[in-house]
Each structure stands twice: as structure tokens, then as C-alpha cells.
Amino acid sequence: MSARQWSRDLGMGARFAVTGGREAWVRVLLTAVGVGLGVALLLLTTALPSALASRHDRERGRSDMTYSSTVKKKSDRTLLVATSDTTFHDEDVRGRVLQPEGPRAPLPPGVSAFPAVGDMVVSPALDRLLKSPEAKLLRERLVYRVSGTIADSGLVGPHELAYYAGADDLNATETTTGRLERIDAFGSTGQSEAMDPVLLLLMLIVFVVLLMPVGVFIAAAVRFGGERRDRRLAALRLVGADGRMARRIAAGEALAGALVGLVLGAGFFLIGRQLAGMIMLFRVSVFPGDLNPTPALVALVALAVPAAAVAVTLFALRGVVIEPLGVVRTARPSRRRLWWRLLLPLGGLAMLYPMIGQGRTNGDFNEYLVVGGVILLLVGITALLPWVVEAVVARLNSGGVAWQLAVRRLQLSSGTAARMVNGIAVAVAGAIALQMLFAGVDGDYTKVNKNDLTRAQMSMNVPDKVPTDKAVRELSGTRGVTHTTALGRTSLGDGRDEPERQSTVTVGDCAALREAARLPSCEDGDVFAVPDSKWDTATAALSKAGTRLYLDPSYGSSVKGEEIPWTVPKDIKRAGSREDPSGDERGGFLFTTGALPGKAASTVSATVYLQLDESVPDVRELVRNSAARVDPLADAATWSATTQSGKFTSIRTGLFVGAACVLVLIGASLLVSQLEQLRERKKLLSALVAFGTRRRTLSMSVLWQTAIPIALGLLLASIVGLTLGAVLLRMTDTAVSVDWASVLSMTGIGAGVVLLVTLLSLPPLIRLMRPDGLRTE
Template sequence: MSKRTSRRTSLGQWGRDLGLGIRLAVGGSRISGTSIVRLIMGTVGIGLAVAILFGAASVGNMLSAHEQRNAANIPSWQPRPGVDPLLMSTASSTIGDERISVSWIHPSGPNAPLPPGVERLPGKGEMVVSPRLAEMRAAADGEALRQRFPQREIGQIDKYQMTDAGDLLAYVGVDATIGAESSAMPVYGFGRPEMSGNETAILLTLLSIVGGIVLLVPVLIFVATSTRIAGAERDRRLSAMRLVGADARQVRRITAGESLVSSVAGLALGTGLFLVLRPLLDNVRLFDTTILARDLQPSPLLALITVVGVPLLAIGTALFGMRRVVIEPLSVVRKSKPVKRRLAWRLVVVGLGVASLLSAPVFDEGEEMWTFAVGVGATLLLIGVPALLPWLVERGAARVSGGRPSVQLAIRRLQVDSGTPARVVAGVAVVLAGGIALQTGLAAAEADDKYRPARAAQETISGQVTGAVADQVVADARAVPGVTDVRAGRYLSVKGAGEKSGTSVYVMDCAGIAQRYQTDQCVDGDAFTVVPPPGSRNYGRDLRPGEQVRVVKYARDKEEQIATWTWPQPKSTLAQPPGSRSGYFGPVATPGAVRGIPLSEVSATLEIAHDKRPGVISALQAATAKYEWRASFYDPSSYVSKDERMYTTLRNALLAGAVFTLSLAGLSLLVLALEQVRERRRAIAALFASGVPRGVLSRSLVWQLAVPMALGVVVAIATGIGLAWLFLRLVDEPVAVDWPGVGVLSGAAVILVLLSALAALPALRSATRLDALRTE
């Protein structure tokens, strides 16, 4: 027989054996209810895994599309032939606890560029807004927004061309007087080739890696566990096939065919789930980023790997589970003396993960190699949990002897087969390790937000005003109900002879200086020097008494001198009071000390104190809406930073992910408990007939699950805290363990064990009936 004929015969035999396995899985005349349950659970598990993998394979395309839109929205100030510049001044403010970006625009000619997503430039009294801002403005409670933006809405920005579809963005048309302002920049187009702002991409990439592992490992363990359902029936069926002439290789191919059914069905289910859920995720905000359904396109290569790899993995899992099973014509024999597990390769996995994370500081933070090192390190450390747990359970069970009868029964069972319970518990352990690492990282990040208490207690609104209208804005702000005081300050840019960088002089009245620096030794005309606290760096320089400097302003990146001035003799030095949020160190002057300098050409910063009544910021913004681009305000006490929103989102996502994965792990534990009772049915009946109380047998079932779970919790806590420490050392943050969170997650694991044991008690009671001793 030629090699070609032999190969054809071999392939044909493979096809026939796989086909027989498929028919037995779905079309057997005596298919049992438990076999159907196994098929359904396997299909659901693989379907979930495929849906998650398709989602993870879409992250790269989603981030790439986001960065492309970000680059397309960057204004270009380089002159272009035949293009009339669009004069634009952009300011950020707040709406409630969110930030809004308002661009005041005026075309200098008919060929002015259009911002991305805008069909027509708004004229004076008109505006174009983002869809979310339009929705908020049109809502029943949007009266404050309508007062703040009384302009006529002539259109909405195309959300598919915005950097983020959920951004609050407005383009407001103004007259040509904006051209005289230094803040107005001439824009000749939009879009730059370089990508900018990749912090979100890095964070999402790292979180998708860690989160993907935390989600996938329990799912894959769930798939593997589902193959144990109706295992005894399958073994009897395979023995019957051996009896009618099938060899051992054919039996394994038939087993692979049975697994192929749930694999293909799960692949179809997962694809359907992804396609059904994708439209539902449109406009959902995650990690302060709005998801667009059309961006959720799996990478072709990763999608192909998923389509091919998931069925192969399921088949491989089934075949791997039979590696120590000998199918004989009349029975199934499981090798009773397992090979002693080796520790070396398991430690290598953990060691490589630690080494990868320790090597990350070698690279620049945020670059591809840094992201790769951190991602690989976190992946290997989390994979180390299911790698170490079977070895620990085996060694722990081997060293235990004596104890109560229920403990002895459980330990003896673990000594015979510790791998399966350990692998099932590993799903819970990975969830715990990932959850503890994320909780610890969140606790450290929140603890590091030093300004949050000060911001929460702050009773001032900050504002930025052009110098020409500063006095009018101050007067209007003082007339707003709830405003108790208004302080204005200006930063003068000054340069000495031949100096390129220069320094700043902060101009403020004596009342403001007294409040900020806690001094009562001030009269108009005085000057001071604020010294930095120990360990802080002064980025400017101190001026010498009598030094003559040039006062300059900047308009469209061009320097313009507005006055010359002589720095007087400082009256004294001032220090920052403890807990102050002001980071300014250097020269400070009162208005009387800067006479002769046209302060109307220097923008002012306002600090507006209020009595905390609701709606003060909205009333202030409405009262100053007539100043358009010349005045903007935001409330630091109500503004929730991007990091804070991300903390909240992460915590909610962590909770949802933990509930999902722990539920799957609980199902896996329940399947394990039921199958252990089914496999040991005759032994349990014999023990009960010999006088062993049913309570002892029930407690032994609890111990069989509790011992691996206890070891898994210990490994998970150590791994989670270690992973968090390795993460936090990359950003020089101390470890702040969220022990209540650790306790909640660990308690959930304990509850899973108890619930699984309770759910298996009816099966145990059934197994203790004397008719279970009957044999053929």
C-alpha cells in the first residue's frame, strides 16, 4: 500500500470516527438527560469564551479608531495656500460633574476649514453641538444650559467624526472681534499625522489583558468541567465500542467527535452573542471612553485564531482528560498511581512573570515595549495561580493524616485525585487574584489623590477672564445670588535683559494675599516673594530688587512687549500655608506696585467664593454668557476628574466581572461535587451500609471542596497583592491593600463552597440508598 493510499485511509478513518462521535453526541437513540446537560453546558461555556475573545480581539481596532479620530480633530496652524484661517478660541468648563469644551469660532473668509463632523460653520448667534450636549440642552431640566448657550442650534456634530462620541463639545459662532484676542488662534485645517494622548490606550490595553485572563480562565475551566458530566455513561458506551472491535485510537477519535459538537455549537453561539450584544454597546461609556458599535470589529487574525483555536482547545481538553484512562472492552480503568507533579516548571512561569514586570522600568513608560512587558508579566503571574494550585493541593493532602472521619474521607479522596478539584478551584482563585490586584491598585490610586479632600471642601469657583472685561465680569459675578466674594489675580510674564524663558509675577490685591498666604502685613503698593516649602522645586526665579524687566504677552505664539517695569524691594517673604493647593512660588505684587502696566491686556484668574447653594455655578455662567469666549468658569468641588470616573467605572466593572466569573466557578464546583458523588455512588452506599452516618459523608463532601478552596484563597491573596505591588512600583506608589474588598471576595469563595455542597446533598442522599449497591 502506498503512502498516499495509507494517508487517504487514515484521513477517511478519522472522518468516520469523528462522524460517529458526532452522531453519538446528538443522535444517539439512548442519549440521556445528563448527556444533554453536558452538551448544553459545554456549548454555553464555549459560547461565552468565544464572545469574550471576540470582544478582546476588537479592543485594538477600537483604540486605533479612537486615536485616528483624535488625530483628525487636532487643529493645524500651518498656513495652507488658498485657505482662509478659522479664528478659534477654545475653553474648558464644567456642566455638573463633567467637563465641556467650547470653541468660539469666526471664519476670516469663505474658504475657512470645517471642523470634523460639522456641515456648516455657525455665524454670530449660532452654534453646532455634540449629540450628547444637544440632548442635555433639550431636556426638561436643561434650562440652565439654554440660558448659558442662548445661541440657535443649527446642527449637530457627527458622532462618528468626534474623538469621543460622548464628549460635551460646542462650536459657537462669534463676530470678528475675536481676532484681536491673544487666545484666538488661526486654524488652517484639522488633522495631524501623529497620534497623541495614548494614556487611555495603554490603560485599556493592560486592563483588557488582566481582565481577559480573569474572565477567560473560569470559562475555560467551566468548559473542561462540563466534559465530566455523564462521564460514567460515556465510559460505558466507549467500553461497548471496544467490545465490538474499536481500538484505543478510534475511541479517542470518537471522544474528539463528541467534543466537536459542543465546540462548533459554542462557536456559533458565541458569534451570535457577539453580533447581538455589539449594537447594544453603542454609546456605552467605559473607562471614560464612549464605545461605538462599528469600532467593535475583531482583528481578522485574532478572529481566525479564535475560530480555529477554541474548537481545537475543547477537543484537546477532552483528549487530555483521557490521557490516564484505559478503555477496555468490559470496563474503564483509571491509573491509580498518578505521576508526582513537578514544581520546577510552575515556578518558571511565575518567575518569568515577575521578571517581566521588574524589567518594565527599563523602557519608557507608555511605549510599546513597556506595555508588552507589563502585559506579559501580569498574564504569566495570573496563569501561575492555576499552575501552582494542583501541586499545592497534592502536597497538602499528602501531608495530612488523622482527624475526624469526615476529614479522613475527604483527604483520602484528594490523595487519589487532587488535580480535578484544584483545577476547578483555580477558576475561583484567578478571579480572586485579579480582583485583589485591581482593588489594591484602585485603593492606592485613590489614596494618592491628595487634593480630593481639599477639592471636596472647597467653596470657590475658578474662572479665566480676558483682561479687557475683567472688571465687568467681577461686578456681574458679585451680583449673582449665593456669591459671597470675588478675587481677581493676574500672572505677568516678565523677562530680564537677554533672557529667553523669563519668570512670572502674580498680581493680587491685599485681601487676596491675606487670604491665600495668611498674612495681615500688606498695603497696596507692596511686593513679596513666596518661597517654596522644603523639598519643592521653584520652576521660576527670584527677581533682584531694582531689576528692570520687560512685561510681555503672547499672541498666536508671538511675543509682544507691553511695558517695562522695575521690581521693587520686597516687603517680606511669604510661605505656603499647610494644605494649600496653590503651587505658585516666586514674586507676588499688589496692583499699586505695577502702576503703568496695562493690566487690561493681561488675562485674569478669578476665585469666586459662594455659600454652597445649589445652582450657583449655573447662575454664574448664565450671568456671564454675554461675554462669550472672554469668560469661562468651572467648579473644582463638583468636577469629578477623569481618574475618579475611571475608578468608579473600574470598581463597577470589577464587581460585575466578579459576579459573572464567580457564578461560572460556582457551577463548576457544583458539577464537580455531583460527579464525585456519581462516580463514588457504590462506595458511598457501602460506607452508609457499614454504619457511616450520612452527616459524616456530607461533611466529607464539604471538606473535599473546602481544602482546595482554602489553598486557592491563600495563593490568590498572595498573587493579587504581589501583582499590585509590582504594578504600583512602576509608578512609585505605596501599596494600600483594600482589606474589606479582599474579605468580601474571599467570603464569596467560602459561600460558593457551602452552596455547592448544599446543592449536592440530594444527590448524596440518593447515593446512600441500598439499591446503589446493586451490580450487574
């Protein structure tokens, strides 16, 4: 068959699609909307890597952390940058205080001029928040005057809360690196840390699981209007077309709908891209300009979708006999064969099997085997589901009128019902497998904090220039703070410079020291030695009475000559070790406030631990405001039971964002498919109503026609999802365990989407159930 003949037949089918009157245009529009929704999500997905890369580039471009233990020398091109991050109602606020030291000091990205002392430039999102009534406590904390906004080039996303403030009292020293830096340029040039193989596997699976339902829906959309199209093909056979030509003309009709769908998909994508700048999902937002799919991926989508429309149509008509007097599809179809349908999931398992037990210690997983194996397993659902639906509905007979109408319809067209459910089944199976994998490896990326949340819920590191008692007074007077414990820390050794033996010193009043050790008795002026901590090997020798020691000894580049001599007193007491509220075992020496030499007070870095009355509204915000009054750069940290890896959290967040988009697509495409099915049955429904069938009975039959395939689809999806999840866990060398709550929630979400779509389709169903629907021309 020549290419000319193919193009002529495809073109004829396309002309039939667009010149066939109202019915043809409705059919093309339904196909185009279904394809367009899928294309839009494909384009958004292909644009996601560029958006994340743009966020990462802007984050690196504004980096101001040197991670150096030494401070850069002052010059006319240096800038002092102090970190003043805070949190407001669980939202992070990125803050920096700037002090240029010369006319050539570098400007942060997105800022046209340094803010004056007492002023700040803010992100548009923070500007809106500060102007809102609910930001009263945040306005009390950020006492600067807003003098401008940060441009997009200085923000990772349109909803980021960030500010740069001006100051003239910053002073960089070796002890302030990490919190206050002297830099001569913004930006990080360091190499990114290599990705963990398991995290790479997670990313691959996330992309496959999110894209597979899209492909399934596009394949289903190009088959809309199948029954009416087949009747037209019979008419073509009557005027002389052979069977192959009729199939090519049908493929041309699908091609027309797919091409219109590409145009609609591009429009949906542009609309979605603009909306992306207004929406924040799971604390992630992107600028519309960042969502730019690469030209190669756009070309791939533009070629793959029409080609898939032609291929799917030809494949669907392979077993249909189109004759001049009718289409042999209305007769009882031959039973579907099972053996070749099982080859797909078995082939997927065979591709994944070589990586069983690989874990993260044997290099990266073979991405081609991973992608191919997961695709075959998920595609296996679309092959198995029609057989399962046919096998089950063939055995369903007795029941009410609505049940019998639904079962008979499913027995005649089980393939159509299965196609509607395929996308949801694939999405649910992939989600179950991913949830199992995430739950299985969660412990590897989640650190259980040692913090004792029964003894403190927040803490604040007291800045060096702030007296500890001032910080304690301010925090203790905060509404909602029930108790404060202040513990200072410094070091002690047996030499002024590079001591051979060294130990730690904890400073506090008697009540505070009892939070760090078990004391026999305590009065102000006492000194204790704690020689029995697990890590301490020097305190027993250093704590002998009369031994001359030095507080804050010098190390390497530290300032020398400021060490404070101290002699171990004869009445030094012994105490037992105990973990402090943060879970650290202090050990070493304990000094009550009165026993610490006066000169040593400046060497002590203190931490205040706070117990809160959780019933007080916004108690944490009140504590953060008090911390800001102590020092604008101070921030009180909120304690939590666990801390999770940032990369792991980012991948999980990406999954949630993508899953939300896929769910929207599932609902919209399923609704379009449902409306198309109702349109196909318009005359049948009208005839049943004309013969006296109750509308409630017909509505229930439509509900059963949807509920039976979705129940079978979700059952099959659960089996395949659990199998895939178990294999993925074995690949990561993790014990197989089933998170039944996630399985039930995923299946429940899938069922909920179908129920919602069914409810939305009831109004058009009621309109179709009228006797005048029998009117024809």
C-alpha cells in the first residue's frame, strides 16, 4: 500500500470528521477535549524539569553562605550578610540583613539598590501578607519599613516569603560564620551532591506513574463515538470502499480529533501555565515563565499523539468486520484470550527481577529496565481489565430492573466500560506501589530527633552580644511560656593553646543544671564534675583539686591570649550524667552562675529551652516576636519529633503535586467519556422512557454500569499495585510491608472520583431521558 493511498484515505476521514454536520463536530469536539486535557498535562509534565531547574538556578544564584571557618577580609567590594530567617504560621520566611562595606559591594539578585538602614525590600507575596489583617504578629516582628519589592530573578517562586533589610551594626567574626558572613559575590559554584540511587529510583517511578494514566486517557479519547463511526463505515463499504480503506478512513477521523486536541491542549497548557503562578500546591509554586517544555519534547508530543490516534484506531478495528449491510460488532463477540494479556505483567516482572536486592550500595538502578518494567506492569492492567470485566459480567444475571439493564449493557460492550476505567486503575495501581515504596524507605530518610518534647517545645540560641539573663526575662514574660531553662556552654582544657585534654563546661542556675545532670545538692557558687558520661574521657583527670585549667582555650586560628585561667577547687562536687532537654548528654564540668569567673561570661554561648501552654493562641508566634525583641537576628526554633531529608521530602511533594494534576485530568476526562457514552445511548434511553421505564431506574442502571467496572478495576489495580510495590521494595533491599491505610485511601480516592463524575453526569442524563429524543431526520 502506497503512502499516497494512506494519505488520501486519512485525509478523507479527516474531511468526514469536520464536514459531517453537528453530530460530527460534537464527536470531534469530545475527542479533542479528551486528547487536549492529556496533551496539556503532558506539556506541563515535560515543562516540570525546566521549572525545577530554574528554581534551583535562582536558589544557587542568590546563595550567600561560604561554609568557611574563616572570615573574608574587609574591602570596598565586600558585603556583610546576616541570616534572619523566621517562620509564620508554619510558612518559612527567608530573611537577610545587609550591610555594604564599600561602593562595589554586590547586590542580591532581584534587588536594584541596597535598602537603607531600617528599611527592607520584600517579595510581592510577603508584601501582600504584611498588608493583610492576619499578619499583625508578623508586622510586630519585622519592624523595618517596606521600601521596595524583590524582582522575580531573586525569588524561587511567586509565593515565596522573603525580604532584605538594611543595617549598620553588623560585625563579622570567626564565631559568627554560618550566621553572619562577609562575601564579595552572590552565588554558589560548588558541585551538587550525587543523588542517592534509591531517590533516583523514586524519581523515575514518580514520572512513569504520573504519565501512564495520561497516555491511557489519550488512547481512550481517540475512540470516542466508535459505534456511530462504525455505521458510517458500513455505508462507505456500500459505495465501494474495501475493509482496509474503511479502517484507514476511520483512522483519519481519529487523526482529525487528535489534531484539534493538540491545538486545544496547547491552549489548555497556556492557561494552566498562567494559573500556575497563582497557585501553590504543597508549598511549591513556579513562575509561568519557568514552565517551558524543551522543543524536542514538544515535537515528540506533537508527533506521538496523532500517531497514537491512528495506531489505536487501527488496533481497535482489527477484529471488527465492516460489511456493506452492517458491522459485526453488535453480535456476541468472541471470548477474549487471557494468555497474551498475562505476558505484559510477566514481562515487566522479568525486567525488574535482575535488580532484586540491589539496594543503594550497588550503584544506580538500570533506568531502562526500571521504566520498561513499570510500564509493562501498568499497561498490563489495561490489557487484563477488559478480560476481567467480561469474565465477571458474563456470570451476573439475577437482580432488579436497573441491575439487569446495567449488566446486559456491560455484557454487550464490556470493552467500552473497561476503557473508561483503565486510566483510574493505572493511576491507583501506580499510587499504591509508590506509597508502599515511600513508606518502606521512609525510615532511611527520616531522623528521629533526640529532643524531649515533654521538657521543652521550643528553644532559642542567645546571640553572643546579648546577656543571657536579658533573653530569659524577655522570653519568660511571653504569654503562653510556662517555664524557661537557660544552659550555657563553653570549653575548658589543660593548656592555653591546643590543650592535650579538654572538656565542656555547662553554666546555669541550680534549677537549670538539674536539667543537665543529677545533682546531690546545689547552691549558687558550686562547681560539679560529671565524669561518667559516655563520650567523656578527660573529666576524671582534669577534675582533681588544685589542677590549673583554662576556660576557652585557643585552637588554630582562634584569638590567643584571652584564655581565662581557673583552678579546680577542693570542694568540687560530683554529679551524675543526664540528657538535657535536647537529648544531649552534657558531662564535663557544671558551673553555677556565681562560680563562673567574670571574664568567662563572654565565652559562654547559651540556649534557652521553653515549655509552652499550647492552649494559648499563636503561642509560637508570640515567642518568635519576643526572640526578635531580644535580637533582630535571633529566631526561636520549634521542636519536632522527626526531621526528614530535604531531597526525599521534595520528591514526595512532587508526587503530591503531580497526583493532584492527574486526579483533575482523571475527573475531567472521565466526565467527557461519560457524556459521550450517554450521547451514544440517547435514542435508547428515550425509547425506554417512552415505554414507561422510570427515570430513577435508568439513573441507577447508569450508576451500576459505572460501579461494576470500577470495582473490578480497583481490585485489579490493588493486586498489581501491591505486586509492583513489593518488587520495588525488594529492589531497594527493604523488608516488604503493606501500608493498608494507603492502599485503602488510594482506592477510596479513585472510587470517589468516579462517584463525583457520576453525580455530575446525572443532570445531562435526565435531560436525555425524554421521549422527544426519538425525533430524527
